[in-house]
Amino acid sequence: MNAMQAFVEAVKQRSLGGAAQHLGISRTLVSRHIQALEDELGVRLMNRTTRSLSLTEAGQSYYHFCDDILTRVEEMDRQISSEAAEARGEISVLAPKWLQAPITHLLTAFAKRHTEIRPRLVLGGVAQTAYGFLEQGCDIALHTRPIPDSRIIARRIADIPYCLCGSADYLATAAPLTHPTDLAKHAALVHFAYHTWQFEQGGREERFQPTPAFSTNTFSALRDAAVDSLGLSLLPVPLVRDDLAQGRLRAVLPEWTPFGQTLYVAIAPGSGVPAKVTLLMNFVVEWFGKHPL
Template identity: 30%
Template sequence: MDTLTRMRTFVEVVEAGGFSAAARKMGRSKALISKYVRELEDELGARLLNRTTRTLSLTEVGQVYARDATEILQRIDDLQTSVGDAHAAARGRLKVSAPRTFGDGELGRAIMDFVVQEPGITLELHLEDRFVDLVDEGFDVAIRITSLTDSSLIARRLASFRIIICASPEVLERHGRPEVPSDLAGKPCIIDTNVGYRSNWPFVIDGERVTVGVKGRVEVNSPNAARLGALAGLGFTIVPFLVVREDIANGRLIPVLESFEPAGVAIHAVYPHRRHLSGKVRAFIDSLVHWFEKYSPPGGSC
């Protein structure tokens, strides 16, 4: 019996919560399941499970082994799935979560391009700003704009995500162009309450992240509304570059303090760590990667 089979049996016992449940799931006898786990412990020279007549628990070593073994098995399964799905057509229902503002714009176009290209896909797109629980809520994939620190998810980076400060030419003429972030403290600003920093705008100065408190008589809860306020000459605002890209190209809005912009945030496609990457999800993510490579400006930043 090979180590991989013993490892997989052990993980099944842990996930099922016992030998009997694992045996039923795997279609094998409880005695055989117990034998495989015992052989694994003998091979490792360490006890992985504490067994009593009524309870089963992981030892400290068992906890570490279960975590790492699960990851190894997932990678093996994903590799086998990727080979099998390499030439298969994407099909089935695809449930996707994405941030509302982004989904209404650039990302929405990328997603709809994918659906056009894949007639076997039925799309269920949820646009909302909260971070959904992919497993509990049954999502296949989520698009997130973040630095992404959740190790329970697998992520594919799609593009950098640029946050800029901008204002109309009229505002710059009336109030002057800020040279350093602290200059904004005395200038009218449009505040988006839908972002975490609200009126404490983030910057990077000499490699360190700092915030500057700003004020203004306009507060909104959408970057699109912040854009409209900036176009109306109501002050400086902080918005995703993708929201104002055309306005900047046409000179309606002017970026400022570009050398102080925060970095490290990116657009990611994420999916549950322990879920097999199906053909439809793989095709969807690959499509987004290619879309951003094609349509993003130089540097891959949105």
């Protein structure tokens, strides 16, 4: 593109020096750019003397082609810059499935406030790699684990409480539970990514690594299995709050507090973050400040 630009400006300015001055580079570099084009194409594009420039037949055709390409690039640059600055268009958000209810409410409120922005929500498949959400074509992601790449722009937005729970039918016939070590006598419903359960009581910590009676990659499936009386599961409180309130699930070992997680919002690294992405990131932080999980 730089070589094409040097060639087009040399034609428009009718001299290498004029092109150099217009582009803010040296005359020698303009000459090298044009020579590189000619070497790549295998044809002479212009006849150059110390006093004048004249296009060859091939140069005439190539000049019109390059000028058209550069004009289209400039138009697209202006369009993209305008869209980024004006905060409009589609924005894609990646979030865990169990966050469906709160993130849907959040995006609904955001869309009502910013009517020119169209949210697109992708649930599940949140990669643990730093750039996973970008590879999936998303502008912003909600993560439940720290992102190990400092180049990713991430903000901590909420603490996620967890609850160890099971159904009344399961607990009615299961072994008594007074300590985390008693979990070895129970059927454990385990998330692939969270295979160690940790608890705290008065500064004391206990770790338990269950042998899964059932395992899956989604908390929603674990919740369903727990409601169906298959066993005990360590689940995010926002996912099972209604189940606990309505008696479908019961909290166990209430005197032992499970280790929770932290929710992060992440966007791509670099400068020139689109206005719509900045708006949504700030809105997410604001939302969770008013609506704790």
